[in-house]
Amino acid sequence: MARPLRLSSWAMSVEYAIRDVVVPAKELERKGKRIIYLNIGDPVKFDFDTPEHVKEALCRAVREGKNWYGPSEGLLELREAICEKEKRYNDVDITPDKVIITHGVSEAISFLTTAVLEPGDEVLVPGPTYPPYISYPKLCGAKPIPYRTVEEKGWKPDVDDLRAKVSERTKLLVLINPNNPCGTVYDQKTVKAILDVAGEHGLLVASDEIYDRIVFEGKFKSTASLAKDVPVVGLNGFSKTYLMTGWRLGYLYLHDPEGTLDELLETILKLARVRLCPNTPVQVAAIEALRGPQDHVAEMVEKLRRRRDLAYKRLNEIEGISTAKPEGAFYIFPRVEGIGSTWRTDKDFVLELLREEGVLVVHGSGFCPTYGPGHFRAVFLPPEELLEEAFGKLEAFMERHVSP
Numbered sequence: 001m002a003r004p005l006r007l008s009s010w011a012m013s014v015e016y017a018i019r020d021v022v023v024p025a026k027e028l029e030r031k032g033k034r035i036i037y038l039n040i041g042d043p044v045k046f047d048f049d050t051p052e053h054v055k056e057a058l059c060r061a062v063r064e065g066k067n068w069y070g071p072s073e074g075l076l077e078l079r080e081a082i083c084e085k086e087k088r089y090n091d092v093d094i095t096p097d098k099v100i101i102t103h104g105v106s107e108a109i110s111f112l113t114t115a116v117l118e119p120g121d122e123v124l125v126p127g128p129t130y131p132p133y134i135s136y137p138k139l140c141g142a143k144p145i146p147y148r149t150v151e152e153k154g155w156k157p158d159v160d161d162l163r164a165k166v167s168e169r170t171k172l173l174v175l176i177n178p179n180n181p182c183g184t185v186y187d188q189k190t191v192k193a194i195l196d197v198a199g200e201h202g203l204l205v206a207s208d209e210i211y212d213r214i215v216f217e218g219k220f221k222s223t224a225s226l227a228k229d230v231p232v233v234g235l236n237g238f239s240k241t242y243l244m245t246g247w248r249l250g251y252l253y254l255h256d257p258e259g260t261l262d263e264l265l266e267t268i269l270k271l272a273r274v275r276l277c278p279n280t281p282v283q284v285a286a287i288e289a290l291r292g293p294q295d296h297v298a299e300m301v302e303k304l305r306r307r308r309d310l311a312y313k314r315l316n317e318i319e320g321i322s323t324a325k326p327e328g329a330f331y332i333f334p335r336v337e338g339i340g341s342t343w344r345t346d347k348d349f350v351l352e353l354l355r356e357e358g359v360l361v362v363h364g365s366g367f368c369p370t371y372g373p374g375h376f377r378a379v380f381l382p383p384e385e386l387l388e389e390a391f392g393k394l395e396a397f398m399e400r401h402v403s404p
């Protein structure tokens, strides 16, 4: 008889709310219900598409036979193009030897957490956060500790709360700016105050800036550009700005002002070697994405700005829903009245909305058990008509369930 398999308790504790809620939605779809998906941050699923010159560069790379295994750290020419991009748009000075190409920011998060964390270590993450910043530390046996972000201030971090949560076991401090799931763009003063805390306690900062060029209010400042003596690992990628979600390409870089990160770099490189190399033809196309025409970025931001304005106005008109105004990215994180009374949890709210109206959003607790409950996250990527329709359905749902 086969011996019962004891699975990894760390792996079993892992969740990804954004995709977990798709399972019941697909079930309903199989039964013939039409679903409006507002759960996943993939612009390419809507009326945004990878720029033609980038698609062409990919096809050319494949045709020209650039289909070999490349270096584990990624192609030098792409790492050079990333250094140029970080300097031009984010005022960050880095050299190609400090850049590692990954299969999306997702793999960069996995590399960083695996390289840094040991069981019992703590990671300060924004509350609410992008869920892999909870899951990957857990896979290492480490503990994600959410620091408060303040809804009334557009979900800006509460730096005093952050400072109070630093402990002997804290290894890493995560920033997501512009933020997923709240759409906040941190002002320079806040980023500097967070860097001061990191400096006081000798913490490594991880700054996820995948939405760096999707900003509506124009005040994004990269963490590494402000960090004089604090080491920062920057994480970024091609999924959002370059509309290459399914191509899976990202990078991390080390801003190492005092030369303290050599061992970290070497350890991440070892992890990169274990998985051989990132996708070669996609890297060739990414060089074209960075160095070729950039017109699609402004067009995308303008289109998203109109959809952000619509989502913000329309959601706040609904009785029982209130929301802060996102300043970047393509997410909105409204509060719902009646969670804890009409619906036992925010997940129950999400599932009931899905069953009754066929609108899929993600429960706030999936982004943070402490600061997420009572909310949901929706994307404002769809065209205006589809957003109007989804919010109309949500309004009808709220009128039925929440008494005036």
Ligand SMILES: Cc1ncc(COP(=O)(O)O)c(C=O)c1O
Residues within 6 Å of the ligand: 041, 103, 104, 105, 106, 107, 130, 176, 179, 180, 208, 210, 236, 237, 238, 239, 245, 248, 249, 250
């Ligand atoms: C903050 C943040 N980081 C990372 C990712 C994942 O990016 P990638 O597609 O590069 O793995 C996302 C995707 O939604 C995100 O919102």
